[in-house]
Amino acid sequence: MIIIKLGGSLSRSEALVNCLNAVEKNYPDTPVVIVPGGGAFADQVRLAQQHWRFDDNTAHRMALLAMQQMALLFKGLKPDFAVADSVPAIQALLNSQKTVIWSPDIIELDNAGIPASWDITSDSLAAWLADMLSASELILIKSAAIDAKLSLHQLAEQAIVDKAFCGFVAQAAFKVRVVSAQSRRG
Secondary structure (H helix, E strand, O other): EEEEOOOOHHHOOOOHHHHHHHHHOOOOOOOEEEEOOOOHHHHHHHHHHHOOOOOOOHHHHHHHHHHHHHHHHHHHHHOOOOOOOOOHHHHHHHHHHOOOOEEOOHHHHHOOOOOOOOOOHHHHHHHHHHOOOOOOOOEEEEEEOOOOOOOOHHHHHOOOOOOOHHHHHHOOEEEEEEEEHOOOOO
């Protein structure tokens, strides 16, 4: 099984549709779970928090809702894909050979002890999910150009992946790749 996290900024261009089409074309017989970034919806949460100064727990929950909104967008673009909100629901859908879009359940993540912090974004949540599902690979697809020579720590320093990501994958049993959508043609 492969987890593919699509960066939220991909929704600002045709790159999002291209990536969804590539998943459908390139992994027809492989169980795939797509993790959406929060995109412009999460950007609005950041702005609202700056303006209204509410706590990180509230912002975290709102950012998860942003990921849920992106999951609905992905489903609208790919009606044959399924949406699931929990690890057991994902497992059930994967058993039926569906490509699954994760719409993260706030309570499941709270129960898992995921801290409420902007250091933890959909990147780290995708790593958490890959671990929970015993995935063989986690692919993060970003809109930014990616220098393949950089380590994950260097990507975190450049804010290509979130600050907590390296901690989430430090003991990972799955392969991790960070790629640019620009290099994922067809």
